[in-house]
Amino acid sequence: MSTSIPEESRTSDDVCTPDARLHSAPRAGVTPEDMVMAAGRDVTPKNLEWARRKLESEGPAAIEKLLP
Numbered sequence: 001m002s003t004s005i006p007e008e009s010r011t012s013d014d015v016c017t018p019d020a021r022l023h024s025a026p027r028a029g030v031t032p033e034d035m036v037m038a039a040g041r042d043v044t045p046k047n048l049e050w051a052r053r054k055l056e057s058e059g060p061a062a063i064e065k066l067l068p
Contacts, residue, residue, distance in 0.1 A: 030060040038066040 035051035036043050054062050 030055060030063045035063055035066070038063050 032048045032051035032055060033043055035054060036047045039047075039051075041047045058065075
């Protein structure tokens with residue numbers, strides 16, 4: 001069973017999301033603040049330090065583990 005919308009049912013403003021918008025990685029580097037917020041934590045000095053360590057050990061890809 002297909003879940004796609006048949007062509008005749010689509011409105012003229014239905015468009016596909018461009019692939020570049022489907023990725024979570026920002027164009028600029030991932031910041032400790034990005035990591036803290038992606039983890040659902042408050043931005044505190046302790047959490048920022050956690051994020052800095054995580055980014056040092058895992059690199060920018062670390063944020064991908066936190067996002068669905």
